[in-house]
Amino acid sequence: MFELDCSAVFPGCERVIRADSEAGVIRRAIAQANALGIDRISPMMMDTMRQRIVELPAAAERAA
Template identity: 70%
Template sequence: MYELDCSAVFSGSRRVIRSDSQAGVIRKAIAQANALGIERVSPSMMDSFREKMVERPEAATEHAA
């Protein structure tokens, strides 16, 4: 399970994105950026998504939900 705390990328955001794949997190992060009014995701923002994304053990995320 991969996770991205959006507050690490988007100032003021409290969303935490989770997905089974890194690509899934990236897709959701782009959608979140668009929802926040960011029309173009820059290469540096994509780098931030990748840098701030963490891998969480499956068992830990099941209990957190």
Template identity: 55%
Template sequence: MYELNCHGVIPGCERVIRADSQAEVMRRAVMQAKQLGVETITQRLMDAIRDGMHESARH
């Protein structure tokens, strides 16, 4: 399982996004950013999401 604590990565986000794959965490993070009003998903934001993501023990 992979997770991203999006606080400090996506403006206004206080969630921890979890999914079985890195691609799904990325997809959910992009959706969350858009819901929070981020109009343009920049390469810098994508890199920050990727850098903030880590593998976690499955609960």
């Protein structure tokens, strides 16, 4: 399981995005950005997303 604190990338976002893959997190983050009115994801935003995605330990997955 992978996780991204959306507020680290998009101002005003209060979500924590989780998915089974990094690509899934990025897809969900882009959808969230669009919902916040961000129409264009800059290369810098993409880099920040990739840097801020963390892999959760297996024990955390079972507890969630």
